[in-house]
Amino acid sequence: MPLYLDPDALHTFRDLNQGPGAMLDLIGAMAFRAAGTAQRLGLFEVVAAGPMSAAALAGKLGVPEQPLTVLLDALTGFGYLERTGEQYAAGPAASPWLDRNAGGGFAPALAVWHDLIGELWTGLEHAVRTGRPREPYYPWLERRPGTLRDFQTMLAGLAWMLAPAVVKAAPPVRGSLLDIGGGHAIYSLAFCRAAADLTATVVDLPGALEQGRAHVADAGLADRVRLVPGDLADPIEGRHDAVLLFNVVHGLDPSANADLFERVFAALRPGGVVLVLEPFADPPAGTGGHDAAFLGGFSLNLAATQGGRLYAFDEVAGWASAAGLTGLERLALDAPSTDELLVARREAQ
Ligand SMILES: C[S@@+](CC[C@H](N)C(=O)[O-])C[C@H]1O[C@@H](n2cnc3c(N)ncnc32)[C@H](O)[C@@H]1O
Structure with missing residues (x-):
């Protein structure tokens, strides 16, 4: 403007x-x-x-x-x-x-934020007064195929941009990868391209997986990337060598996060790794201007519509440690983004 x-x-x-x-x-x-x-x-x-x-x-x-x-x-x-x-x-x-x-590039973001602020932010006062969203975002989104498509397109655009830096910064991932809330599947595809012996399972709500299905088919990797409709509160199936929690933690409240990390720990093979991708509430030094202002507004959006918020690195690390994960690291990305990686490991026996 x-x-x-x-x-x-x-x-x-x-x-x-x-x-x-x-x-x-x-x-x-x-x-x-x-x-x-x-x-x-x-x-x-x-x-x-x-x-x-x-x-x-x-x-x-x-x-x-x-x-x-x-x-x-x-x-x-x-x-x-x-x-x-x-x-x-x-x-x-x-x-x-x-x-x-x-x-x-900004058309999907304008459409999503226009609907979010026009509809769900009318519950902002309720959320601040009660600590709970008046109407939770993801069920609302699943009922709006157009907005959902724009939401996943917006996230996929960010993921295309960040995935090379994420794969480069992360420890090598082999065997079986579980991508919880992985929707568009771009990150799973990037890890699979980087390791020929990797297979991935992407779990997300049914509507959110539609774009993932198209991306997997376009990549010709349907034999290695499986898309499974499910709820992240459900028991986790199978045992995995790596679990991605990418931009999922900020949508949950602290007790749901503590519970999620416990279930993720149980689903990891010894020697396995959890990767968390998030903008943390304590962003890298020097984050200012519109980035800092956006993060504040984004955290408010999470509180208003999902019962989550941005968490400080130590809060997320606390849930990981309480679940039994060790070897925690905080890794910056070589990309123009406030997102960072938290790496946590299940000890090899
Ligand atoms: C902010 S998006 C992150 C998508 C992707 N991981 C990324 O980083 O670009 C959160 C994802 O979690 C999924 N999700 C939210 N609530 C869920 C639930 N209860 N069960 C399964 N998936 C859920 C959403 O559909 C969405 O794809």
């Missing part, structure tokens, strides 16, 4: 006894909702074809011209569109990031 506070504006806000930071946040909230609405209408794909009048856009989108024009003008102010005379074109905040036809 092309907004900043110049010194004159700052003085005006102060003279009017108005909070400049909160005012910018208000405009940001309006811009976010307007962009999410435009996305749902399919505007960003249509304007990508070139400048168009409001009448032409209304015809293409199948909505009345007058209210659409109000939206178009607001989006122009927010930087999502540019207006020359009567013609609207994609602006710097939209192009190419939000055009799905051009592989716009």
Whole structure:
């Protein structure tokens, strides 16, 4: 959003006894909702074809011209569109990031966060007052195939980016890998590509596995990566040499995490390893600016919608140690991310 506070504006806000930071946040909230609405209408794909009048856009989108024009003008102010005379074109905040036809990288994230904040964050106050989400995220998501698809696409995009660094930082993994909450299966596929003798089992909710099925088929690794619908609270089947808990711990409350680590320990062969991938509540030194602000908001989202939160490395290490795991390590990734790896081992007998 092309907004900043110049010194004159700052003085005006102060003279009017108005909070400049909160005012910018208000405009940001309006811009976010307007962009999410435009996305749902399919505007960003249509304007990508070139400048168009409001009448032409209304015809293409199948909505009345007058209210659409109000939206178009607001989006122009927010930087999502540019207006020359009567013609609207994609602006710097939209192009190419939000055009799905051009592989716009932020389109799935905008769709997911728009639905999350528009629907589930209406329960934020309830969650803060009671310590419990009013409506839990994952069952809500399984009932929304479009949002679920966008959610897994968003995670898969991050996983494509991080997987090489994760495999490089992790100890070598051989034998049998269990990927709990592994949905899109990108991490299991990356570990399997790195070790020819590895087979993987990805356990996740049924809808979440749909993309995993497609990725496994595309990779031609259906004989080595098995997708098993299930709940992570269920007993863990089989014995494994490695278990991935990637971005799963932050969705659970402390007692569910303690229980999960105990079951993971029992499912590990002696000498096996647990890998936890998380942004920790105590991120690497130097994490600041928008990264730190996003982590705070992300943790609030977890509390509001899942009954989890971001945990400090030592909290996660505590559940691992209490379950009997040893040899704990904290490993940074060679990637532009606040995610880090926790490695814990079941001693070889
Ligand atoms: C934040 S995503 C992480 C996905 C993947 N591990 C990654 O790091 O990109 C959490 C995953 O846990 C799955 N999950 C959440 N609750 C679950 C449950 N009760 N049983 C099984 N899977 C669950 C979700 O469907 C989702 O795929």
